[in-house]
Amino acid sequence: MGENGAGKTTLMKILAGVYRPEKGTIYLNGQKVQINSRKRAQELGIAMIFQELSVLPNLDIAGNLFLAREKKKGILLDNKQMEDEARSILEYLGLKLNPKTIVENLSVGERQLVEIARAITSNAKIIVMDEPTSALTQDEQEKLFGVIDKLKKQGTAIIYVSHRMDEIFRIADRITILRDGKKVNTVLTRDVNKKEIISMMIGEKEVVDELSKRKQHSKKFGEPLLEVEKLTGKKINNVSFKVRSGEILGLAGLLGSGRTEILRAICGLDNNISGNIKVDGKKYNIKSLQDALRLGIILVPEDRRNEGIIPGMSVMANLSLTALANIFPNGIIKFKTEHHIASKNIQELNIQPCDPYKLVGKLSGGNQQKVVIGRCLNHNPKILLLDEPTQGIDIGAKAELHALFRTLAEKGMAIIIVSSELPELVSIADNVLVLYEGQVRAFLSGADIEEKKILYYATGGFESESGARGL
Known part of the structure; x- marks a missing residue:
C-alpha cells in the first residue's frame, strides 16, 4: 500500500x-x-x-x-x-x-x-x-x-x-x-x-478518513440544469431523472446496468438512443461531444488510458487541450498562457510530480486521472459527468477530489458521478439513482443512502411506491 x-x-x-x-x-x-x-x-x-x-x-x-x-x-x-x-x-x-x-x-x-x-x-x-x-x-x-x-x-x-x-x-x-x-x-x-x-x-500521526464522514443532506439546490426523459438505448430502458444546480447525483448499479451508457448518451457519444435531454429546460439533440461541450457538458471517462489522456504528450499539453481557444488564437501557441494554465491545475489538484513537461504517460494512475479532471475543468463546464473518477486513486488523493467536487457543486455546478465503490457514493452523493439491468430501480436521498440499500436495489430488489418520489 x-x-x-x-x-x-x-x-x-x-x-x-x-x-x-x-x-x-x-x-x-x-x-x-x-x-x-x-x-x-x-x-x-x-x-x-x-x-x-x-x-x-x-x-x-x-x-x-x-x-x-x-x-x-x-x-x-x-x-x-x-x-x-x-x-x-x-x-x-x-x-x-x-x-x-x-x-x-x-x-x-x-x-x-x-x-x-x-x-x-x-x-x-x-x-x-x-x-x-x-x-x-x-x-x-x-x-x-x-x-x-x-x-x-x-x-x-x-x-x-x-x-x-x-x-x-x-x-x-x-x-x-x-x-x-x-x-x-x-x-x-x-x-x-x-x-x-x-x-x-x-x-501523519492523526488522519481523518474523509470517506468515513457522513455528510449532512440539508443542501438547497437550484433549478434543474439537466433533465433526462425516457432515455432508451442498447443497455438502458426508459431512464428518467434530473440534476439541479449544486447537486451531486450518484449513479449506482452492477457492471452492465447501464451507468456508463447513460453518461455516454448525455454527452453525444452514443447516438442510437431515444428519449429527451434538456439543458436549462430546453430540449436539445446532442449528437456529438462538440454538441455537448457547447452546452457546457463534459465527461471524465472511465478508461483514462485510452479515452482520457494522450500518454506521449506532456502534462501541460494534456491539461491545455480544452483551452486551445485561449492559447492558440491566431495559429501561434501562447506558451506563457499554456504554462500558466498547467501550473495552476498542477497546484490546485496536487498533481505529482509538479513538472508540467513530464510525459503524462509516466505518471501514476491517480495523477493521470487528476490531469484528465483538470483538463475537463478548464472548459468551465456547468454539467460535469464523472465515470469512476477515483478509480485506482489512493485515499489521500480521493479525499482531495471529493473536496473539489463538493466545492464545484457549491459554486452551482451539476455533477453526475458513476462509482462502483458504494462508500464513495454514500460519502459524496446528495441523491443516488440505482440501476438494475438498464432500468431505474430506486431513488435514494438523505439518510436512505446506505450501502446495504444501494446493493439491495442494484441486485434486483424492488422499492416501495414512495421511493419513486425523485423521478
Whole structure:
C-alpha cells in the first residue's frame, strides 16, 4: 500500500521484468535471480495483472488467454483446445462469457477479469495484482476474492496492490507500506487498523478518513440544469431523472446496468438512443461531444488510458487541450498562457510530480486521472459527468477530489458521478439513482443512502411506491 507515486507499481514492474533495477537483489526460493525481461519473469513463474489493461482488443478471449502460449496441432493452432480450456477457466472464475467473444466488445470490468484469467492460466507461482478490482462491481470483487482464496490454498503467492482498505483487510495476511519510493513498514494485518495504515502511508500521526464522514443532506439546490426523459438505448430502458444546480447525483448499479451508457448518451457519444435531454429546460439533440461541450457538458471517462489522456504528450499539453481557444488564437501557441494554465491545475489538484513537461504517460494512475479532471475543468463546464473518477486513486488523493467536487457543486455546478465503490457514493452523493439491468430501480436521498440499500436495489430488489418520489 501507499499513496499515488509511492513506487508500488514501479516496484512490481521490476519484479515482472518490465523495468530493470539500477541496483539491488531479487531472490526466488532462496536463490538469487536476474529478471531482465517479461519473458524471464514468466519463465520463473511470475505473472502480473497490470493496472492499465494489456489485453489485445482485436483478439477473442481464448486468444488473449493463450497469447504467446498457443496450443497447436501440428503446425496449426488448436483453437478447439484453447476454447475448451478458456471456457473451463472462465467457469472457474464464475464468468458467463463465450471464449470466442472479441475483447473489444467487453466492458472494462470484463476485460479486467480476462486479465486475471490469463494470469491464472499461466500456472504462475507468484501473481502480482495491481489494482485488480478498480473496474469490478462488488459481486465480481467477491468472485475474485474467492479465486484468491483458492490460489492461496494451492500454494500460489499473491502480491496485491490496492488503495481500498476493505479489500486489504479482507484478503491480506501482511501489509507492506511504501512512501516516497521507500519501505515504511511491514505489518501483520491482524495487528493494525485502517487509521494506522493511512498514517504510515501519508506520514501523519492523526488522519481523518474523509470517506468515513457522513455528510449532512440539508443542501438547497437550484433549478434543474439537466433533465433526462425516457432515455432508451442498447443497455438502458426508459431512464428518467434530473440534476439541479449544486447537486451531486450518484449513479449506482452492477457492471452492465447501464451507468456508463447513460453518461455516454448525455454527452453525444452514443447516438442510437431515444428519449429527451434538456439543458436549462430546453430540449436539445446532442449528437456529438462538440454538441455537448457547447452546452457546457463534459465527461471524465472511465478508461483514462485510452479515452482520457494522450500518454506521449506532456502534462501541460494534456491539461491545455480544452483551452486551445485561449492559447492558440491566431495559429501561434501562447506558451506563457499554456504554462500558466498547467501550473495552476498542477497546484490546485496536487498533481505529482509538479513538472508540467513530464510525459503524462509516466505518471501514476491517480495523477493521470487528476490531469484528465483538470483538463475537463478548464472548459468551465456547468454539467460535469464523472465515470469512476477515483478509480485506482489512493485515499489521500480521493479525499482531495471529493473536496473539489463538493466545492464545484457549491459554486452551482451539476455533477453526475458513476462509482462502483458504494462508500464513495454514500460519502459524496446528495441523491443516488440505482440501476438494475438498464432500468431505474430506486431513488435514494438523505439518510436512505446506505450501502446495504444501494446493493439491495442494484441486485434486483424492488422499492416501495414512495421511493419513486425523485423521478
